[in-house]
Amino acid sequence: MGAGDDEFRWIRVAAALVQGTEAPASLDRPGAIAEQRTRAKSVGARLLVAEDDGYPSQLRSIPAPPPFLFLRGELRGEDALAVALVGSRQATAYGIGTAERLAEDLAACGVTVVSGFARGIDTAAHRGALRGGGRTVAVLGSGVDVIYPPENRRLVDQVLKAGALLSQFPMGTPPLQHHFPLRNRTIAGMSLGTVVVEAAEQSGALITAGHAGELGREVFAVPGNINSATSRGAHRLIQDGAKLVQGWDDVIAELPEVWRRCLKEPGATRAASPPGGDEGRLLAFLSTEPMHIERLIEQSNLPSGRAAALLLTLELRGWVRQLPGQMYVQTRPM
């Protein structure tokens, strides 16, 4: 162990671990802290306690903030302009597309997108922020050295380059079910507002939104098809007073800090500019109702090879999505 301040910080961890209900039995023993140090070092994780400058300022201000955080990557001052974007693991294509686009637009506007690194909406939120060339923070329900779900391993590297992985749990902690409500409170606590994209009636995203409300932060929800089970939670939130979100502008309209910053950032308009030329022509025939490619070719009067190429470009740029059976839908308003 080191000396002075550093030692004090690690003792804080040890005390929290032993006293907290979250203490894994394995940490309440000699050598556990040394092992934590070794594990942290091996993945380049830093320890932050609430008194540290690097500890997220909004999170510090909530009642009973996490006594320590492990951090991989980097937190910057600008990450105080954070918005949480959360939702269902069992997301629909609509939810995924919407989360990616919202995150992209918010990130391009200088907002740090915070989410929980879970399957579905959370992953889409991190990916969208990266696509927008902005910053993103993943708050885990496991140790920062335990990556779950496994298919997100490659995403870790991208997040580390453009933000951070954070956890209030000791190194090596597995992603247990009862960690997620605590993690969700941290997500809400470090963010100016929380946007729920898709959520079933009983879901972790609603818990995060509930924390945001209790902490006096803004709560937002994206509506959807009323027949979609994964939109029912979002609709319930709106019925209970959450702001209905149709796009990034509805989010920043409620967050003056972000709004002022955004006006200075040219990136915001970049993300919103619709495609022109033949791409735009083709897109004008599409809507949220699936249309078969043959009908699209017929209506647009474009050669079929050309139409297929344009559709691929539009899909890569996030404007359309291909459904099974050569059907296409538009995924964002022009």
Next chain:
Amino acid sequence: MGAGDDEFRWIRVAAALVQGTEAPASLDRPGAIAEQRTRAKSVGARLLVAEDDGYPSQLRSIPAPPPFLFLRGELRGEDALAVALVGSRQATAYGIGTAERLAEDLAACGVTVVSGFARGIDTAAHRGALRGGGRTVAVLGSGVDVIYPPENRRLVDQVLKAGALLSQFPMGTPPLQHHFPLRNRTIAGMSLGTVVVEAAEQSGALITAGHAGELGREVFAVPGNINSATSRGAHRLIQDGAKLVQGWDDVIAELPEVWRRCLKEPGATRAASPPGGDEGRLLAFLSTEPMHIERLIEQSNLPSGRAAALLLTLELRGWVRQLPGQMYVQTRPM
């Protein structure tokens, strides 16, 4: 012309016609009223003035109600439990399905569904009410003897058997653009609340909702996919305070008069009961994301002929909708 009371009523019509900005030039001449009488008689239309018992009571209570109405069919006392269901002419399959289902469920619950007989959502609302075995009133922007759109001619007979056609315009009046805002105020005025199903940002349905709000009536809106232009108006209404509607129960929750009535009506539960057996099994595989019939057959393990038959039944009962390319979607939650 007749004598006494009857003559007085027709004189009211004549006066309103001549004084009003709406007076067609052709009526400001001798013989016009006699022609109105003849036209009314030929389609079995009755004239109602605001003092008449048959004049809709909610409509009578608004400032400057229409001085007279022409009525085809029948208005009953129970039609005071009226809810307006309005929306876009350019509706999507989602909007049409939602309007039909909401109208069906409300009608089965004893609500009279009021709408404007226009293409799209309005027509779906009338059809849904008829399917629910309930009552419906069509308020026209033309004379009650001028049926527009022409494809709704057959629907007239069905509406007349289960409700009424109403108009504040003289017999023979064509469906002119500037009539619709006045007609929309009548729709809102005779209803306890107005539900907007799909509406673009500039649309007549929003005018109807605006009137409902000004008249102190409830305003409801059904959310949808945020990429759908026809949901943007509904979303704007919710942002401005309209109640978000996921189903008929969200509407009646705000209308105690209806709610009390509904508890006595067994029909309400009928409309909501989900299909069982193989129908229910098949439906469980469907969602709001389109699925190809082959995949559905594969997943459900049902013989293909059986699956096709079940899908047809489910579609007729309003649970699923077929999209182009043998794709199926669920159109109401189970």
